Amino acid sequence: MVAEIGFGSLFVSLIVSIYGVIAALYGTSNHQKKWILSAQQAMRLVFPLLTITVGSLIYLLINNNFEVVYVSKVSSLSMPLYLKITALWGGQSGSLLFWSWLLAGFTSAVTIKKWDRDQDLLPWVIVVGLGTLTFFLVLNTFFENPFVRYWQVNQDIVQSFSQPAGGFIIGPRNGSGLNPLLRHPGMVIHPPMQYLGFVAFIVPYAYAMASLIIGRSDDRWIQLSRRWTLWAWLFLSLGLILGARWAYDVLGWGGYWGWDPVEISALMPWLSGTAFLHAVLIQEKRGMFKQWPIVLIILTYNLVIFGTFLTRSGLLSSVHSFARSTIGPIFLVFIALTFIASFWLLSSRWDKFKSRQELTSFFSKEALILISIVLLMGMLATTFWGVIFPNISELITGAKVTVGPPFYERVAAPILGGILTIMVICPLAIWSYVSFKHLGKLLWKPFIVSLLGIVLPILGGLTKVPAVIAFWLVAFVLAVNGFEFVRRTRLRRKTESESFLEAVFRVFQRNKRSYAAMIIHVGIVFMALGIIGIEFFQTETQGTLAEGQELQLASYTMEYEELQIFDTPDARNVARAVVLVKKDGEVLDEIYPRRDFYYDSNQPVTIPGVRSTLVDDFYVILVDWKAVTSEGATFKVYHNPLVKWLWIGAWVIIFGVVVATWPEKKSSMAVSKNARPK
């Protein structure tokens, strides 16, 4: 019954979605407002409809309805409640449904705003939003239906949604359960964030397309979608960072970042999305390069769909990919259609979006931002090429080849260096024109401070040149931002008689967006610090220890105390080592590297014990142990300097985006200022 409700609601939402597209098209071509309003209602309706569908699937998962094929494959009796719910996105068809549901959420939310001034955009936003949703609902309804059940027909077991002739429902007594690697708190938050980030980019894309179609070349679409874009970017960033954190916390995903093709397919829209955010800034401040944001948002949207395709077509060998599926070709057709249509539209409106302004100085803010966009796009081209090169090469030469992490690392390191360099200059540069002399005046003090970033590591015994350069750049960016902040506050205090704190607050308030950008960039630099730490300075050792024996790495000593082996209520067998972390003979901490063996799927999962500080992480993996006597156990130990800054950077970025999107107090004033005619 519940499965029927779920599927019924899914089917109805598909119909409503198709209706919305047609009504919007009809309404706009015949100038009949009631059809457009009707389409708007349709767009509002899909979210509640799909909520019923998602609710039904969650109900089936929670109640162990294993006659539903999807439930039997991703859930089992012994799984805790929260994991049963997360199993909604633990497999192909369920995660596609989850995706459609989030997409419907965003499209519905867009309809809520008042459209008075933007009536002309509305029908096309509906067409793009519901058009995309229709595609995913078609996949869910006809190809990846999560409500398919097992039926017994004579002696055969048949998988079908509707009842075959003479068939009756049967189901296994227990499901095979979620893949143990997915049974982790990370499962609760990483996939939803990643998906939110992906689907939220539909909003700016829809606005951009609507603007293109009606030929409106002002900044309106950018103003309307600015907050959406920032949140989309934040969610996507968090999805990536949480994925990295999960991979760091559980062995088996291959370290914090492995240049796995699926990781890359999530990174690609992030790169183009980041470039988009910056291109938007140039258009808003200078009215220049108006085609760039449109190109970049088209790329981002298509890369999101392309990433979904890569993950779901079974094209890749990756820890993330789903089983091989038939939906690959349909995806390719959809990507090709939207890509060609978007760029055809853009080319037909190209002249309308031309701007009169030209670049005047290499050190103007717009030029620097432009360079960083080019660098981001270079990184994007590299990652894209790395993912598709094996397929192209196989087509042409017949030889199967792959490119591994060294390829990406070699290209990424100099590009990251270039971006950091721009981050040094950019806060000091001004729009339109700036001379090198002017920059030099502002740069010399932070430069001297940044030399600490060279001297201190070298005094500390550091000899690797790239690492020294990296530390120096990090110190330089931080110094520039610090000096700039103090300088602006002082300027303010010269003219207003305020206390220092008050001045800080006022300056902040007056220039909220620029300070938010500063905060986000400092977050990025913190993350770079973490990456530098683990990439350049990771050391490792290993050893088999009897109880009470010790092993040394870096300045730490670990002592193996004992091994505890026990069963848990959720059908795991846990082998847990108790390890003391010591420094200079003093016990700092007790950590518990362990291995969980899942009975229902017959598979172990290794979880390291970590002692984490701002300076370094001491990371211990329980590799193996002597089962009978439990006398000796083998450990692999890593020393990961500075890696905690990777996660701290993420928090800083969240804070920055919250500041940037915080509603304006004097919003009416801001709007009237921005809406001035160009």
Added chain:
Amino acid sequence: MVEDDLQPIEAEPRKGNSLKFVIGGIVIIAAIIYLMVSSLQANVQYFLTVDEVLEKQNSGELTGRNIRLSGAVLGESIQYDMDTLELRFTIVHVPADIKLVEDEGGLAAALHNAVMDPTRSQLEVVYYGAKPDLLQNEAQAILTGELIANGVFEADELLLKCPTKYEGSVPDQIES
């Protein structure tokens, strides 16, 4: 002076000035392309099956090259030395062609057939490090490393997939 709220002075478009920016842009793009191409040449790996490795190993074209290799894990061959962290196992040839795999009834069936078939070619693998959780009979192993002199493959990276543990093959739910 560096207030972002300041409205930019509408600069007169200066003619002939854009050339230096075009050149600057080209230099940056050329640098990135050079970086890409040179890194690609240095880091391309062959992706081979066990048959192909055995076929090519005598010609010497694989020596010293970083290769990627896939095959089915033979469960009974897995040996692990806890003291040295030396892991040894044998992988069995599985065809790389997706069509052949589909003909056998999907990846899980192809891996099963490979392990049960004593006539298939085999290759010994050695790896130093933690024993991966998914290393078990009939798992698909994707290995990165080098062929060392005596016909043994030394892997420095192991990627394992157990098709049965992941979501199974997509059901043919659209029955006609």
